[in-house]
Amino acid sequence: MSKPTYKNALKNPVFNTVSKAADALSLDAYVIGGFVRDYLLKRGDAKDIDIVAVGSGIELAKEVSKNLSHKPKVAIFKTYGTAALKTAGVELEFVGARKESYTKDSRNPKVENGTLQDDQNRRDFTINALALSLNEDTFGELLDPFDGVKDLDDKIIRTPLNPDITYSDDPLRMMRAIRFATQLNFTIEKESLDAITRNAERIKIITNERIVDELHKILASPVPSIGFALMHKTNLLPHIMPELLALQGIDEKEGQRHKDNFWHTLEVVDNIALTTDNVWLRWAALLHDIGKAPTKRFDKKVGWTFHAHEFVGSKMVYKLFKRLKMPLNDKMKFVQKMVLMSSRPIVLASDVTDSAVRRLIFDAGEYVEDLMTLCEADITTKNPKKFKRYHNNFKLVRDKIVEVEERDQVRNFQPPVTGEEIMKTFNLKPSREIGIIKDAIKEAILEGDISNDYEEAKALMLKKGKELGLSIN
Template sequence: MPTYPNALQHPIFKTVSQAAANIGTDSYVIGGYVRDYLLNRGKAKDIDIVAVGSGIELAKEVSSLLPGKPKVSIFKTYGTAMLKTGGIELEFVGARKESYSKESRNPAVEDGTLQDDQNRRDFTINALALSLNDDNFGELLDPFNGVEDLEKKVIKTPLDPDITYSDDPLRMLRAIRFATQLDFFIEKQSLKAITKNAKRIKIISKERIIDEINKILLADKPSKGFALLEKTGLLPFIFPELTALKGVDEKEGQRHKDNFWHTLEVVDNIAKTTDNLWLRWAALLHDIGKAPTKKFDKKIGWTFHAHEFVGSKMVYKLFKRMKMPLNDKMKFVQKMVLMSSRPIVLASDVTDSAVRRLIFDAGDYVDDLMTLCEADITTKNPKKFKKYHNNFQKVRDKIEEVEARDHIRNFQPPISGEEIMDTFGLKPSREIGVIKDAIKEAILEGDIPNEYEAAKDFMLKKGEELNLTPVK
């Protein structure tokens, strides 16, 4: 068997080895740490340790040998324990066998051997283990030819894929996530088994599903994962809103683009420019309003009127259904979807007033909005591609110029409601709102500068129009 002592140079591994010897058990590093070491992806900070015995007892013994005796978090239900030391998170589990029922992905568990534990792993590349025992420290245990699968870039289950995916349907999403993150492919039998068991995804909690989707979205090329979700039939169970975008309709010789595949191009484009997960979500959902708003007009062809508004409302429903955060993150995605066409309309006629309104409405997110719109350029025509990007650059330049001059971002009116009340001796009333709105509109239109004295003069004139008399 090959040995990899260099993979175990960190002092923590000797500590675990010593602790295991102290309590008379064998121990192994297994899973992601080993996989990533062999792929030269850097050394993971999360390390899974299997004890042939009690993982909890091993964790306690490791803690007793470490400086400061770090706290051991124990999860009795799962027979696992976790501790953190020196920026590393160690998770301990006893080697075990598992058996599943149809209704749940939570297995019945009993003690087992290392091989039993490797059998229960999701993929061959995650069943690789390195020994921490004195007699064969650093030896690789690879019962399913996981190293060969790493070299071939293949995602494959250790045992029958049909049973593996049916037992724990989350593994279907994990297969797609790993294929996306590592740029691997899923072997044929696994793809068939995922397709066959797709509806089993219904028993997985929404939180678990979104955790995997987030990891797919944060990959270098997220489209690979979403294309696999579509190919295997998982997508309709997770995001029917995206499935609804698929396909091209034709009437009277007029066609529209396939908005599903366009969306995946946009997501890949934005992945090249930002790691912001929620901006990537905005790219994924920016066109979901197109399916319910699609209509054919004999004069102008296919239309998607108000798809941005409809889409922004659908964002809330999707986030709520998938138990995603309904806080500022959701509101950010909603805003991006709602405003996703604004800079496109603006690009053809970049006026100061239109740019001021864009900055006012987008606030701190105007740069994110421009990034989304630039990612939305998916034309294959080089001349058009260059022209659209040049137009957006003009918008960016104008935003910078207008913001430097007019300070519209996070706009606060130069005149407060209290000052309007004091000036005209008013109690809270409709007139105060009318004057405030008029000042805001005058600034956004460029009729007056965003300055106190100009706003005050405008307030007095507006008050006169409303038959209000300043208090002396």
């Protein structure tokens, strides 16, 4: 029976170059994995192309470079037996076909040369084991030993071999299964899903950096909750983000209940995914309520409370980022700020005063729109009247922000009177009096007692200096 042929997938001239180079070296060569999968899914042209050679992938890469007019540099990774080069907007990675064997305590396999079948056997999922021949006499022929095309049609994530072995050998594949299910809106086959649950503990041998890379991709998906719900179902979540899992459950005392903050959080993440591609803002949505588990209390008069959960949550962000080896830079500080301020616009919505809006703009700075986007995503009520009312309230806040900002210009606030001018005016060296005067000016502007104007600020400076017993120079 003849194999299906997909020459149209290989229209990029670089495939002809690889074909000629492979035939010149008498190697069988194939494009395999994500490129083939995405072509069949009509997901657009992939920029990363994996080439498998039955023989030396490094020698094939060198031959391809030699045959390209601009002779791109070949990056060689001898330890892994791979090579890579960039040409015409794509990156090609070459590897020799191989078979792998694993030890219990590492995801790094012992590698031997192998056949194409060996190489397809070691692939994580059937949909990633699809290969197209690049040799001239079989150019474009599809090799699909595990019915990966059928799994694409059926929207199924399935391992080529025994899933327990696949996931135990390289536990990162469990995260990849969940990530692909989330990105593609596919279902993980039951046997495979059960195997993830059985092997969940094995995720501990995977580095945090690798796990976070998959978390980023899950969060960047159209419906991120799919991935987090699957991590929860398969018991991976306790090993990765116990802070998130701690939000699950509804307690009841004296007839009073609170909402399940875990599932609420996943709704918020899905909501924000509809309005922003900013993965760090999506992280903020994921973590905005993590302070609620440690701050949950029951008060007979008011019921369930979560006092200062935003403050506690912002501190937890740092610890979580540090534990997962995520960047402790401005990205982390952004997420912290969003979590810390996540309730401010909600409180403000009930009484939209100029001074409260000025303070919100001052504290949120350049991130005030992100903060409003987060707060709007936080509306998960199923009551249509409440939903409409809350959104209308936030629209009033947004309108007020525009009005106040145009008039008072307090975003990224710089005081109209500098510390240097205060020192010069009163012949001062660095001292607490300078801070007192600067704070007085800032507070007066935020309260609306004076305009964000140099002359008014200077007049207040002189008045405050006099109150402090300072002499004008």
